[in-house]
Amino acid sequence: MELKLPIYLDNNATTPCDPRVVDAMLPYFTEKFGNAASRNHSFGWTAEEAVDYAREQVAKLIGADPKEIIFTSGATEADNLAIKGVFEMYASRGNHIITCTTEHKAVLDTCKHIEKLGGQVTYLPVAADGLIDLNELEKAITDKTILIAIMYGNNEIGVIQPIREISKIARKHGVLFFTDGTQAVGKVPVDVNADGIDLMAFSAHKMYGPKGVGALYVRRKSPRVKVTAQMDGGGHERGMRSGTMNVPGIVGFGKACEICMNEMEAEGQRLSKMRDRLEAGLMQLEEAYVNGNREHRLPHVANISFKYVEGEGLMMGFNKNIALSSGSACTSASLEPSYVLKALGLGDDLAHSSLRFGLGRFTTDEQIDYTIKAISETVLKLREMSPLWEMFKEGIDLNSIEWAHH
Amino acid sequence: MAYSEKLIDHYTHPKNVGTLDKSKNNVGTGLVGAPECGDVMRLQIEVDEATGVISDAKFKTFGCGSAIASSSLATEWLKGKTVDQALTIDNMDIVEELNLPPVKIHCSVLAEDAIKAAINDYRVKNGMPALELEEKKH
Numbered sequence: 001m002e003l004k005l006p007i008y009l010d011n012n013a014t015t016p017c018d019p020r021v022v023d024a025m026l027p028y029f030t031e032k033f034g035n036a037a038s039r040n041h042s043f044g045w046t047a048e049e050a051v052d053y054a055r056e057q058v059a060k061l062i063g064a065d066p067k068e069i070i071f072t073s074g075a076t077e078a079d080n081l082a083i084k085g086v087f088e089m090y091a092s093r094g095n096h097i098i099t100c101t102t103e104h105k106a107v108l109d110t111c112k113h114i115e116k117l118g119g120q121v122t123y124l125p126v127a128a129d130g131l132i133d134l135n136e137l138e139k140a141i142t143d144k145t146i147l148i149a150i151m152y153g154n155n156e157i158g159v160i161q162p163i164r165e166i167s168k169i170a171r172k173h174g175v176l177f178f179t180d181g182t183q184a185v186g187k188v189p190v191d192v193n194a195d196g197i198d199l200m201a202f203s204a205h206k207m208y209g210p211k212g213v214g215a216l217y218v219r220r221k222s223p224r225v226k227v228t229a230q231m232d233g234g235g236h237e238r239g240m241r242s243g244t245m246n247v248p249g250i251v252g253f254g255k256a257c258e259i260c261m262n263e264m265e266a267e268g269q270r271l272s273k274m275r276d277r278l279e280a281g282l283m284q285l286e287e288a289y290v291n292g293n294r295e296h297r298l299p300h301v302a303n304i305s306f307k308y309v310e311g312e313g314l315m316m317g318f319n320k321n322i323a324l325s326s327g328s329a330c331t332s333a334s335l336e337p338s339y340v341l342k343a344l345g346l347g348d349d350l351a352h353s354s355l356r357f358g359l360g361r362f363t364t365d366e367q368i369d370y371t372i373k374a375i376s377e378t379v380l381k382l383r384e385m386s387p388l389w390e391m392f393k394e395g396i397d398l399n400s401i402e403w404a405h406h
Numbered sequence: 407m408a409y410s411e412k413l414i415d416h417y418t419h420p421k422n423v424g425t426l427d428k429s430k431n432n433v434g435t436g437l438v439g440a441p442e443c444g445d446v447m448r449l450q451i452e453v454d455e456a457t458g459v460i461s462d463a464k465f466k467t468f469g470c471g472s473a474i475a476s477s478s479l480a481t482e483w484l485k486g487k488t489v490d491q492a493l494t495i496d497n498m499d500i501v502e503e504l505n506l507p508p509v510k511i512h513c514s515v516l517a518e519d520a521i522k523a524a525i526n527d528y529r530v531k532n533g534m535p536a537l538e539l540e541e542k543k544h
Contacts, residue, residue, distance in 0.1 A: 312444075
């Protein structure tokens with residue numbers, strides 16, 4: 001089969017819709033266009049039935065009851081609803097939230113907002129491999145702690161946090177546990193009961209569903225969790241999230257969950273095999289480093305630093321043909337490289353030199369071969385024009401140089 | 407962000423990549439930027455002592471495509487100019503020639519700094535006082 005370019009390896013940013021998902025959605029734009037809240041005619045009933053069915057599909061993927069699923073516009077909204085909603089609902093119990101430094105901005109910035117409202121937030125550091133320290137987590141809990149917010153799998157490095165251990169600690173202290181499952185749900189088995197999750201945000205477009213739809217899982221039994229609505233209006237989603245249901249989006253989300261449920265095991269194995277091959281191929285280069293824990297990791301993610309070349313410059317060498325992300329942001333607005341990589345303790349130089357690979361359902365072996373070759377060639381070419389590489393090869397310690405910071 | 411053809415050409419086929427012998431008296435070396443900031447440029451000039459004309463220029467750059475293209479362009483412009491003429495190269499000339507987007511203007515500033523640092527190194531080596539350089543905002 002001929003290789004079609006460009007190759008998409010940025011599946012942590014978003015995934016294409018699976019054609020099976022699109023097929024399921026299409027009728028709900030045209031002939032089945034009803035408002036799921038229209039109680040008095042068949043258009044409304046048809047839409048409501050579709051939403052109910054999708055709710056079952058979504059719930060099933062994470063081992064939840066359909067009544068525990070609140071549809072939102074995406075994971076960012078679900079993150080906001082979980083954190084702000086718990087903060088408001090449980091204000092009488094306390095005002096302290098524990099999270100960690102490698103969370104997605106949707107969690108971190110929401111926590112910053114909570115601080116402005118007078119809440120207390122502890123940002124746990126992570127070890128060099130990206131995992132939090134469970135002892136530190138437990139020590140951070142006070143009698144004012146109402147919520148632990150730790151992500152399932154990280155979007156930049158793919159590291160999976162010890163979810164079951166975290167939930168045990170949360171239970172022991174009577175604290176709610178929220179996890180941002182955006183990158184993990186549909187990719188690895190997530191079971192809200194076995195994992196002890198009280199609230200979880202996730203999104204359709206990271207699992208081959210459409211953009212603009214996500215969900216918040218809110219536990220109904222032992223304990224019964226409630227969140228204060230952040231969107232007021234018609235009282236949809238049991239009053240927790242008003243707004244007309246995005247019926248086609250929700251139908252697509254349901255179908256996407258069903259496909260993931262059926263294919264996850266085989267797909268996970270296929271992806272981790274391909275990812276490992278990609279990694280092994282690129283690690284043939286000198287001074288290449290894998291970022292994050294390699295054992296507790298999502299199967300489709302790799303994050304590699306190629307020392308002495310800058311990530312954005314590196315991507316320019318192949319971004320016509322390969323789409324992926326870099327941890328470097330070389331703009332005058334922000335010279336700061338990825339805060340996630342910096343939280344691992346990486347020097348700015350390594351953080352600036354990183355590439356993030358997100359493999360997906362439509363990634364092929366041929367694409368991986370092409371990628372290994374194209375990236376290796378670009379790294380070698382750019383090192384030939386890197387003054388830092390030359391210094392490294394001459395044995396000069398780069399830390400001994402007094403750099404002109406700007 | 408779409409880059410200009412000229413910029414992409416300089417990135418794909420950079421001119422004058424390499425190293426001059428910095429121990430030579432007629433070679434000036436400028437090393438600017440920092441690894442933490444994501445760009446480091448090393449720009450070198452070789453001056454014909456009889457004529458005062460820059461006979462060769464080389465660079466090596468760690469940085470994004472705009473930084474690489476800015477330094478490649480700078481070396482092209484330097485060759486054939488006298489040292490005094492070289493001092494008149496302004497970062498905005500580079501911005502215009504490569505059509506750098508606003509967020510990449512700092513790359514051109516860095517290239518101008520590298521030119522001036524190389525010239526100063528050459529001047530100091532040859533018993534001339536270093537020039538006071540105005541600080542440009544990066």
